[in-house]
Amino acid sequence: MAEATAGDWIEDTAEAMAIGRLLGDRVVIISTSTGGTLAAIAATDPALSQDLAGIVMISPNFGIRSAAAKILDMPFARVWGPMVAGATRSFTPQNAEHARYWTTSYPTLALFPMAALVRHANSLDYSAVTVPALVLYAQQDQVVDPARTESVMAGWGGPKQMEQRVLTPPDDPYSHVIAGDVLSPGQTAETVALIVAWAKGQGF
Numbered sequence: 001m002a003e004a005t006a007g008d009w010i011e012d013t014a015e016a017m018a019i020g021r022l023l024g025d026r027v028v029i030i031s032t033s034t035g036g037t038l039a040a041i042a043a044t045d046p047a048l049s050q051d052l053a054g055i056v057m058i059s060p061n062f063g064i065r066s067a068a069a070k071i072l073d074m075p076f077a078r079v080w081g082p083m084v085a086g087a088t089r090s091f092t093p094q095n096a097e098h099a100r101y102w103t104t105s106y107p108t109l110a111l112f113p114m115a116a117l118v119r120h121a122n123s124l125d126y127s128a129v130t131v132p133a134l135v136l137y138a139q140q141d142q143v144v145d146p147a148r149t150e151s152v153m154a155g156w157g158g159p160k161q162m163e164q165r166v167l168t169p170p171d172d173p174y175s176h177v178i179a180g181d182v183l184s185p186g187q188t189a190e191t192v193a194l195i196v197a198w199a200k201g202q203g204f
Contacts, residue, residue: 001103001110006117013038014048026053028204030195033144033176034114036060036135037121040152043131044124054202055133056195059141059176061114062121063148072115082108094173097182126152132159134198136178136191138167143176159202163194 020027029052031039036057042048043055064072071081085108093099135153139146153160167175171184178184179191 002107004110004113006113006120009034009038009113009117010041010048013042017042017048017050017052021051026051026204028052028054028056028199030056030058031060032058034061034117037062037114037117040121040126041117041124043129043133043158044126049131052131053204054199055131056198057133057135057137057149058178058191059137059144060135060149060152061118061144062152063118063145064115065142065145069115072111073119078109078112081112094183101182122148122152126155127157129157132161132202134161134163134195136163136165136194138165138175138178140167140175142174161198165191 017027017029029035029039029042037060039055039057040060040062043052063069068085071085074081087108088105089108089111090105093102093104098104133153133156135149137146137149150162153162165175165178165187167178167184167187171186172178179188181188
């Protein structure tokens with residue numbers, strides 16, 4: 001994870017879009033967290049957004065909520081940041097499936113491409129975007145800043161639907177993983193229903 005660059009992630013997005021075009025007539029991106037960052041960037045690029053019919057962004061990352069994330073934007077932080085924050089970032093999984101499917105320990109250097117993508121996404125003009133978007137997010141999100149999400153989407157040129165979600169026990173205590181059997185099983189059915197209803201409303 002320390003070897004990838006922001007450009008590598010964008011190339012992965014281009015590859016995924018190319019595969020989507022081969023599989024169907026139109027592409028709908030369903031993204032989570034920094035995947036939402038990449039989806040928003042793609043929507044502004046004529047080549048990346050070719051045949052892009054719509055975007056679902058779940059807890060999109062347009063800014064990390066932690067105040068410590070400011071380090072990622074400081075001059076030469078890639079050099080001295082790991083010495084201050086440690087070479088590795090780790091967390092304790094909440095259950096066995098969390099441990100199985102998540103990367104629970106990763107190099108601190110892997111945060112810098114993410115920060116670069118977020119900076120780039122926040123610098124873009126979304127007023128010319130025509131792609132419809134559905135955004136599902138939580139005001140209680142402790143990982144990404146929902147205010148930054150609202151700021152970006154305020155300038156979104158295409159049709160948009162904003163859906164605030166409220167997570168409760170036994171859902172993700174960080175209110176970031178909004179659906180899924182591993183961390184927020186109680187939210188999955190309603191989240192799926194919202195996405196399907198939105199897609200049908202767009203005529204997909």
